[in-house]
Amino acid sequence: MLDKDGVPTKEELLKQLPSEERLDRGPVVVIECFQEIPCDPCYYSCRRRAIREFADINSIPIVDFERCNGCTLCISSCPGLAIFVVDKTYSEESALVIMPYELLPLPEEGEEVACLDRRGEEVCKGRVVNIRTRKMQDKTAVISVAVPKEMVMEVRNIRVTS
Amino acid sequence: MEGETQVISCDVIVIGAGPAGLMAALRAGEAGAGVLLIDREPFTGGQLVKQTHRFFGSKHQYAGTRGFDIAVRITEKIECLKNVKILLEATALGYYEDGVLTVLHEGRMLKFKGKAIVVATGAHERFLPFENNDLPGVYGAGAVQTLMNVYGVLPAKRILMVGAGNIGLIVSYQLVQAGVEVAAIIEAAPRIGGYLVHASKVRRLGVPIMTGYTIKRALGKECVRGAIICKIDENWNPVEGTEIKIEVDAVCLAVGLSSLCELLWQAEVPMVYIPELGGHVPLRNEDMETPVERIYVAGDAAGIEEATSAMLEGELAGINAVSKLGYSVEDYANKRGKILSDLKNLRSGPVGEKIRAGLARLRTLRNGNL
Ligand SMILES: Cc1cc2nc3c(=O)[nH]c(=O)nc-3n(C[C@H](O)[C@H](O)[C@H](O)COP(=O)(O)OP(=O)(O)OC[C@H]3O[C@@H](n4cnc5c(N)ncnc54)[C@H](O)[C@@H]3O)c2cc1C
Ligand code: SF4
Ligand code: SF4
Numbered sequence: 001m002l003d004k005d006g007v008p009t010k011e012e013l014l015k016q017l018p019s020e021e022r023l024d025r026g027p028v029v030v031i032e033c034f035q036e037i038p039c040d041p042c043y044y045s046c047r048r049r050a051i052r053e054f055a056d057i058n059s060i061p062i063v064d065f066e067r068c069n070g071c072t073l074c075i076s077s078c079p080g081l082a083i084f085v086v087d088k089t090y091s092e093e094s095a096l097v098i099m100p101y102e103l104l105p106l107p108e109e110g111e112e113v114a115c116l117d118r119r120g121e122e123v124c125k126g127r128v129v130n131i132r133t134r135k136m137q138d139k140t141a142v143i144s145v146a147v148p149k150e151m152v153m154e155v156r157n158i159r160v161t162s
Numbered sequence: 163m164e165g166e167t168q169v170i171s172c173d174v175i176v177i178g179a180g181p182a183g184l185m186a187a188l189r190a191g192e193a194g195a196g197v198l199l200i201d202r203e204p205f206t207g208g209q210l211v212k213q214t215h216r217f218f219g220s221k222h223q224y225a226g227t228r229g230f231d232i233a234v235r236i237t238e239k240i241e242c243l244k245n246v247k248i249l250l251e252a253t254a255l256g257y258y259e260d261g262v263l264t265v266l267h268e269g270r271m272l273k274f275k276g277k278a279i280v281v282a283t284g285a286h287e288r289f290l291p292f293e294n295n296d297l298p299g300v301y302g303a304g305a306v307q308t309l310m311n312v313y314g315v316l317p318a319k320r321i322l323m324v325g326a327g328n329i330g331l332i333v334s335y336q337l338v339q340a341g342v343e344v345a346a347i348i349e350a351a352p353r354i355g356g357y358l359v360h361a362s363k364v365r366r367l368g369v370p371i372m373t374g375y376t377i378k379r380a381l382g383k384e385c386v387r388g389a390i391i392c393k394i395d396e397n398w399n400p401v402e403g404t405e406i407k408i409e410v411d412a413v414c415l416a417v418g419l420s421s422l423c424e425l426l427w428q429a430e431v432p433m434v435y436i437p438e439l440g441g442h443v444p445l446r447n448e449d450m451e452t453p454v455e456r457i458y459v460a461g462d463a464a465g466i467e468e469a470t471s472a473m474l475e476g477e478l479a480g481i482n483a484v485s486k487l488g489y490s491v492e493d494y495a496n497k498r499g500k501i502l503s504d505l506k507n508l509r510s511g512p513v514g515e516k517i518r519a520g521l522a523r524l525r526t527l528r529n530g531n532l
Binding site: 002003004005006007008032033034035036037038039056057058078079080081082102103104116117118119120121138139156157 | 227228231338339352353354357358359360361362363364365366367368369370371372373468470507508509510511512513514
């Protein structure tokens with residue numbers, strides 16, 4: 001349970017996920033922020049206004065999944081590292097999980113990495129297809145990892161093995 | 163002390179250059195007052211300097227920016243004001259009835275007198291009683307952060323974190339970033355106290371979070387070699403037979419902060435005990451002025467909260483102190499109203515409940531006292 005060990009249950013997760021139908025149509029954001037806390041940078045980071053305006057600073061981010069095009073801009077704005085973009089249309093077998101990453105060393109593009117779930121346990125292997133470290137991201141790298149399609153809602157971190 | 167040192171006067175003295183003190187000095191300075199900002203450290207920023215993570219809070223108060231960058235940005239603004247002087251490595255030691263503040267700077271005792279004083283000295287860490295808690299290797303979270311993020315020294319190879327509030331969670335994350343293995347984060351309460359996004363973020367790194375556990379004893383002779391943790395029941399008593407031995411070479415305590423208010427005690431500011439705000443806190447009104455006229459408080463010194471609220475309280479103390487001295491603050495009424503409503507908004511959610519309860523008690527006590 002989220003407030004006991006930091007791992008959200010299926011029910012807790014379901015509240016915030018895009019629909020299967022939306023997931024099948026291409027890249028879209030998944031925001032795993034379930035508690036009302038005084039925090040709002042994600043709202044200001046989305047240029048497409050896909051994150052609904054906060055009633056007050058404690059609001060939980062609510063996404064209009066039709067407006068979101070999975071551009072990934074919001075990922076590095078979040079101090080909770082709670083924002084991911086997933087793309088189930090990446091290829092026949094694989095999906096992309098695009099995640100924030102703040103450990104060193106960074107993996108290389110093309111490198112195989114261990115993919116970890118929300119407990120930090122290895123669940124499969126993945127391949128890094130892109131790493132972005134633009135200045136505006138302020139040291140939070142945004143990494144795209146290709147994973148087996150069925151793991152797209154499990155993989156939320158990586159371990160560099162090399 | 164050799165001879166009598168001269169008393170140096172100014173309009174406003176701000177003690178502590180953390181987020182609260184920085185904002186107080188900036189706003190007071192902008193109104194044209196002569197301001198002296200002192201801090202005992204060789205740098206400005208207070209707690210911000212150790213925060214390599216992005217800050218939570220309002221985008222308008224720099225949230226999403228890393229702590230140390232926030233400190234630099236505000237300090238640069240202050241440095242543009244000729245009427246604000248920053249004195250570092252200057253520790254305020256005493257406050258006397260005649261309003262004189264003694265400050266230790268480069269081995270000399272200096273005396274200052276301000277028409278108004280803003281106390282923004284922040285907080286100190288609480289400790290936890292358990293067997294062997296005096297062994298080398300038992301650290302406070304602040305010490306761990308200072309070693310790691312200010313001096314670049316690794317505090318341990320494998321560490322046990324005690325406390326799953328925001329500080330315990332964030333420092334655990336920083337430890338992993340620095341290459342230290344965090345064996346576990348234990349928390350006596352049945353629930354994680356810090357923000358759950360932080361909890362999930364350390365959990366994803368493989369760090370277990372164990373609620374309902376406390377530390378019973380640190381193991382080792384000359385230094386920490388391990389720790390015994392155990393479950394506790396609803397009445398916070400250890401449950402027999404639940405002991406677990408964990409091999410670690412350090413234990414980090416992140417079990418809460420209390421306001422640092424020695425100077426306020428000396429100035430005879432009435433203090434009250436409010437656990438929701440971290441323990442003993444000074445009485446003060448909405449404008450951050452204590453019952454001792456022209457002594458203001460702001461930030462963690464006024465009650466343990468967060469950097470965003472510390473900055474807002476600092477602004478409030480700054481504009482109120484100078485307007486009381488007769489300086490005109492541009493658009494004062496609107497500015498004050500905006501800060502008060504930002505503070506209210508910030509504290510309005512479920513995680514602000516404790517602060518709201520604490521402040522409500524403070525108000526009741528103040529009204530009874532005056
Ligand atoms: C690990 C950690 C993570 C945090 N993360 C966040 C976060 O994500 N978001 C957030 O909003 N808040 C966060 N906070 C809280 C935030 O850092 C504090 O609430 C905030 O710094 C309080 O500001 P302040 O100015 O009151 O005190 P401080 O920042 O503590 O500054 C007080 C200053 O006063 C100086 N001082 C003290 N006594 C004297 C004296 N006698 N003479 C001269 N100088 C003196 C000290 O040297 C210090 O520089 C975090 C805190 C910690 C410890
Ligand atoms: S991925 Fe892009 S469009 Fe979608 S919420 Fe984030 S910033 Fe907005
Ligand atoms: S920035 Fe991150 S932690 Fe803050 S509200 Fe948005 S999703 Fe939640």
